[in-house]
Amino acid sequence: MATRIHILDERVINRIAAGEVVERPVSIVKELLENSIDAGATSIQIDIENGGKKLVRVRDDGSGMGHDDAFLALERHATSKLRSEKDLVGVATMGFRGEALASIASVSKLKLMTSEGTKEGGTEIIIEGGVQRGAKRIGMGRGTVIEVRNLFFNVPVRRKFLKKNQTETAHIHEAVTRFALAHPAVGFNYREDGKVKIAPPPGKSTLDRIRALYSKDVRESLIEVDRSFEEYRIHGYVARPPYAKSNMRSVLTFVNGRSVRDRLINSAIGRAFTNLIERGRYPLAILFLELPPEDVDVNVHPQKAEVRFVRPRDVHELIVDGVHEALTGAPFRAPPGPPEPIWPKPPTDPLHKHLREDPPPREHRRDPEPPEPQRPMELPRPQPSQPAVMGNEPGRFSSLGIVGGIPGSFVVLYDDKELVVMDHHAAHERILFEDLKAAERKGESFEIQDLLIPRLLEYSPVEARALAAQLDLLRAVGFRVEEFGESDFIVKGVPSRFGNPDLEQLFGSLVDVMLNTGVKGDPETLKEELLKDLACKAAVKESSPLQPREIRAILKDLDRIGSLETCPHGRPIVTRFRLDEIRKKLGRK
Numbered sequence: 353m354a355t356r357i358h359i360l361d362e363r364v365i366n367r368i369a370a371g372e373v374v375e376r377p378v379s380i381v382k383e384l385l386e387n388s389i390d391a392g393a394t395s396i397q398i399d400i401e402n403g404g405k406k407l408v409r410v411r412d413d414g415s416g417m418g419h420d421d422a423f424l425a426l427e428r429h430a431t432s433k434l435r436s437e438k439d440l441v442g443v444a445t446m447g448f449r450g451e452a453l454a455s456i457a458s459v460s461k462l463k464l465m466t467s468e469g470t471k472e473g474g475t476e477i478i479i480e481g482g483v484q485r486g487a488k489r490i491g492m493g494r495g496t497v498i499e500v501r502n503l504f505f506n507v508p509v510r511r512k513f514l515k516k517n518q519t520e521t522a523h524i525h526e527a528v529t530r531f532a533l534a535h536p537a538v539g540f541n542y543r544e545d546g547k548v549k550i551a552p553p554p555g556k557s558t559l560d561r562i563r564a565l566y567s568k569d570v571r572e573s574l575i576e577v578d579r580s581f582e583e584y585r586i587h588g589y590v591a592r593p594p595y596a597k598s599n600m601r602s603v604l605t606f607v608n609g610r611s612v613r614d615r616l617i618n619s620a621i622g623r624a625f626t627n628l629i630e631r632g633r634y635p636l637a638i639l640f641l642e643l644p645p646e647d648v649d650v651n652v653h654p655q656k657a658e659v660r661f662v663r664p665r666d667v668h669e670l671i672v673d674g675v676h677e678a679l680t681g682a683p684f685r686a687p688p689g690p691p692e693p694i695w696p697k698p699p700t701d702p703l704h705k706h707l708r709e710d711p712p713p714r715e716h717r718r719d720p721e722p723p724e725p726q727r728p729m730e731l732p733r734p735q736p737s738q739p740a741v742m743g744n745e746p747g748r749f750s751s752l753g754i755v756g757g758i759p760g761s762f763v764v765l766y767d768d769k770e771l772v773v774m775d776h777h778a779a780h781e782r783i784l785f786e787d788l789k790a791a792e793r794k795g796e797s798f799e800i801q802d803l804l805i806p807r808l809l810e811y812s813p814v815e816a817r818a819l820a821a822q823l824d825l826l827r828a829v830g831f832r833v834e835e836f837g838e839s840d841f842i843v844k845g846v847p848s849r850f851g852n853p854d855l856e857q858l859f860g861s862l863v864d865v866m867l868n869t870g871v872k873g874d875p876e877t878l879k880e881e882l883l884k885d886l887a888c889k890a891a892v893k894e895s896s897p898l899q900p901r902e903i904r905a906i907l908k909d910l911d912r913i914g915s916l917e918t919c920p921h922g923r924p925i926v927t928r929f930r931l932d933e934i935r936k937k938l939g940r941k
């Protein structure tokens with residue numbers, strides 16, 4: 353009796369754990385591939401149907417398992433570690449810890465076929481929703497086949513969370529590609545609904561693998577990266593600009609052979625490409641970072657692998673230097689002064705020749721820096737002349753005459769003594785920042801614009817936790833945002849003054865601030881930084897031409913907030929040229 357109750361407990365606990373760790377079909381694919389690689393496979397076949405919801409099957413020629421081990425592999429679990437809800441979260445971020453198969457089997461119909469290729473023959477075990485439905489001896493050569501059907505058939509709530517087949521398929525395709533790149537000696541054959549998508553044969557090197565996976569034009573634009581610093585090494589390939597993609601999926605990175613997606617690494621790659629690639633576009637990069645295992649905590653999560661480095665600055669620098677050296681022939685040398693103009697634009701940059709209507713903003717968008725940056729992020733711009741002293745009497749800005757906006761740059765204003773050049777982005781940013789602070793302090797939110805279609809944003813558990821902690825702040829300034837599922841959020845409304853923001857970018861940037869500033873612990877500083885970031889993202893772009901009516905509104909608002917003269921990052925909003933000096937220069941009396 354006691355034994356039966358115990359088994360039921362295990363099943364329930366496995367299912368709870370599975371709910372935490374088996375997020376979606378791609379999590380299963382990753383676990384199964386990892387097991388096949390661990391088993392020494394040289395050839396792996398992956399089949400999925402309906403985005404993996406109907407079927408995920410992984411067949412390998414690895415070591416296989418003996419009869420008894422086959423049962424043990426499915427029985428193994430870590431229930432003793434799951435005592436509280438907190439522990440479940442721990443499991444989610446720490447990976448499966450030897451319970452992948454048990455977890456998967458508890459939320460699907462799983463069939464295991466395995467053999468060590470000995471006289472003993474093979475074993476087949478069928479488990480449905482954690483309950484063993486059958487087991488027998490089968491004839492089979494060395495290797496293992498694991499078939500996972502009808503994911504979440506017994507957990508309808510979770511089933512509902514799954515995305516369209518197409519989305520799940522894309523995640524799986526990417527995961528298989530990453531495995532294939534990390535293990536060039538292993539042959540892969542990956543099929544979606546019976547159609548072969550990638551089938552790289554066993555190769556000798558990463559380059560062999562890239563040749564098998566990418567098109568000719570990509571292969572021809574690749575440059576090798578290889579740079580070391582002490583026991584740290586970055587190596588791999590990047591594509592020469594202007595080759596660029598519109599999302600981060602083309603940046604594939606590995607730490608000690610394990611596929612990761614990490615902010616610090618991505619930001620370093622982005623920095624190396626600064627001014628070589630358009631903002632908002634991403635390079636193709638396949639990069640491997642090798643470092644002593646004790647210098648990195650590879651915190652494996654089924655969705656997004658994150659890493660913590662003992663020496664984040666060194667890692668950042670090595671990557672920036674390595675990639676930059678490959679691209680330009682010299683390591684990255686940031687000038688001691690302002691971080692903005694890092695190196696001159698290449699003379700023939702085709703991306704900039706075709707001027708678009710709305711060229712990407714080049715203002716304060718800041719690359720996420722490695723933790724504890726030493727340099728100030730923003731320095732005052734060099735000023736063409738000493739600004740005249742400025743009174744603060746009310747109406748000072750609104751009394752200025754408007755000459756107009758210079759397309760793509762500044763606004764020109766005047767009074768009887770001065771020509772005033774205004775950075776309208778900086779001005780608007782300051783206004784929004786002051787208004788956001790006031791809204792937050794007084795609890796009177798901005799007017800909310802409901803979104804026609806609520807927007808789902810997905811994050812890793814670490815990011816989600818950081819974001820969840822700041823929801824009150826975001827709500828206070830007019831975002832209608834709710835937690836949704838384990839680490840997703842739904843945005844239903846935005847402050848109407850923000851127009852129609854790119855929410856993914858906006859929230860992504862906020863999360864960066866949370867993770868970079870948040871760790872230092874001072875909640876007030878973090879709040880300020882978040883509001884600054886919001887103001888910056890929502891402010892008119894320097895490239896957007898302003899109508900006189902809009903310039904007028906900005907001038908009025910500047911007076912309303914107290915005629916402040918710098919943007920929240922400390923850069924001046926206006927610079928002045930005295931008319932009598934201009935007169936002198938023009939040779940007039």
Ligand code: ADP
Nearest residue numbers: 387388391414416425449450451452453454496
């Ligand atoms: P873990 O990989 O953390 O040990 P799993 O639940 O993923 O936990 O797998 C349990 C065990 O089953 C593995 O330790 C391994 O011994 C065995 N196993 C799983 N998949 C395979 C495979 N494809 N080939 C050989 N053995 C496997």
Ligand code: MG
Nearest residue numbers: 383386387452
């Ligand atoms: Mg495993």
